[in-house]
Amino acid sequence: MKITDLPVEGYERVIEASDPVTGLHAFIAVHNTTLGPSLGGLRVWKYADREAALWDVLRLARGMTYKSAVAATGLGGGKAVIIMPPHGKTPELYRAMGRVIDALGGTYITAEDVGTSIADLEEVRKTTKHVTGLSRESGGSGNPSPYTARGVFLGIKASLKAVYGNDSTAGRHVAIKGAGAVARTLIDLLVAEGARVTVCDVAEAPLVMVTSKHPEVTVVPPAAIFDVDCDVFSPCALGAILDDATIPRLRAKIVAGAANNQLKEPRHADMLAARGILYAPDYVINAGGIINISCETGPGGYSEARSLAKIARIPEALTEIYAIAARDGVTTAVAADRLAEAILAKAKSGKTMSAAT
């Protein structure tokens, strides 16, 4: 195994690891540990080349710092990526990755991500203890989706309050793109409070799961979801769906959903604002999952009560962001970054002061 440090400005540590025995070629980026050890998922992807993998790990690690700062998880931001070997994923590959993670001595803690399942994480766990998001049976916090959904539901309520002065979803119409794991719990919560729900999916099975439980939910084809006359448009499928073509079609007053990286480009936040649509920054409203995972690292191990109490503060973070946006005349996306940067700067100056005394 060869581990090389790569100096990257603005990052505490970036390493490249290669192991000819298992075919491992991986990067780990520790972006910032001011607030605690860095946590971020382990992505396995068919990257075009080394540079594409490095670019991705840097971008994602930085995003985790911001997400954890606003969500007050007590963690920093990091990420790991493995370039998919030609022979595909193997248990040996994940065990080798565990050894690389272990070499960082706990400054990076890994978790599930695109390309890595819970079963894969169990392999990583064999060679390092710095793994989160394992099943409840293995002492982990289990499936994060219901917690992400709860945070999105509360975030929708905070956004309704900001726009209409009332946070109830009763009688409000929510159009949801995607009927996956997060969306289905979100629909349960919305229907229970009396909201009207329209949903779409590219697959039939998740829609059947929704309509068999909630026959009152309306299903539309995926191409029609952007045109639904509703109060809230909730992206809960893939990212990069808010762009030049879709934003002009939206008939909602609020965009608030679980998907990561919803804006195709940063300027699309300006486009939403210009149309008078309130955008709940994705990494703030979808933080329920990372909050739940972070509650594994507290004293005494995982606590659901601590997780739910922290998730209940997502509305406060969004309300603060909406206030910053109004005060500074910036988009809510910029305001979220400003809040994260202020939290980090405050923690850093606190650390510097306590080190000096």
Ligand code: NAD
């Ligand atoms: P999932 O895979 O269970 O569900 C996604 C659903 O979207 C699937 O049913 C899929 O068929 C559907 N879909 C894909 N392309 C579509 C399209 N073009 N139009 C309509 N539907 C489409 O995923 P999930 O766990 O529910 O996560 C949903 C989103 O939230 C993802 O972007 C994920 O990255 C993000 N997210 C999830 C969590 C979590 O805890 N699961 C946490 C943070 C963010």
